Amino acid sequence: MSTRYLPSDWTLPELTDWNRPFFTAGRLTIQYCTDCADYQHPPLDFCHRCQGEGLEYRESAGTGTVDNYSVVHHAGNSRLKESLPYNVVLVEPADAPGVLVLGNLVDQDWPDRLRIGASVRCVFAEVADPGTGEVLRLPQWTFADGPEPAVFTDVDRRRSAS
Numbered sequence: 001m002s003t004r005y006l007p008s009d010w011t012l013p014e015l016t017d018w019n020r021p022f023f024t025a026g027r028l029t030i031q032y033c034t035d036c037a038d039y040q041h042p043p044l045d046f047c048h049r050c051q052g053e054g055l056e057y058r059e060s061a062g063t064g065t066v067d068n069y070s071v072v073h074h075a076g077n078s079r080l081k082e083s084l085p086y087n088v089v090l091v092e093p094a095d096a097p098g099v100l101v102l103g104n105l106v107d108q109d110w111p112d113r114l115r116i117g118a119s120v121r122c123v124f125a126e127v128a129d130p131g132t133g134e135v136l137r138l139p140q141w142t143f144a145d146g147p148e149p150a151v152f153t154d155v156d157r158r159r160s161a162s
């Protein structure tokens with residue numbers, strides 16, 4: 001298990017039949033509508049574009065660009081004070097254009113380097129839900145040319161190395 005970017009007791013996503021692949025796969029997994037041939041995120045039980053139900057999940061290569069970001073300096077929740085300042089990024093995966101995936105950029109040098117258009121790749125914070133014991137792999141982001149973040153697990157690399 002790894003240390004999280006936000007506090008270790010910060011609220012975890014509630015898993016549903018639709019978002020479970022995204023939060024547990026350890027690969028960037030994006031919902032795809034076979035009826036209108038397009039990606040959507042966050043995952044839903046129907047396509048927000050055509051209202052079809054022909055939905056499947058496709059694995060992204062996990063690289064993308066920062067579409068937008070915010071740097072938070074004032075904690076809206078007292079449990080986040082120790083993390084200030086922290087960033088929130090919206091990333092467009094290279095192989096799922098039009099999709100935006102929310103996360104945090106975990107590199108330590110983000111204050112100097114975080115820009116719109118920055119090239120990033122997905123890494124995962126592994127966390128066991130204390131209520132269910134289920135292991136979540138929360139998608140996070142690191143600069144594409146940056147070092148491996150020490151506390152995050154790149155499951156794709158671990159799989160390909162073994």
Ligand SMILES: [Zn+2]
Nearest residue numbers: 033036047050
């Ligand atoms: Zn559709």
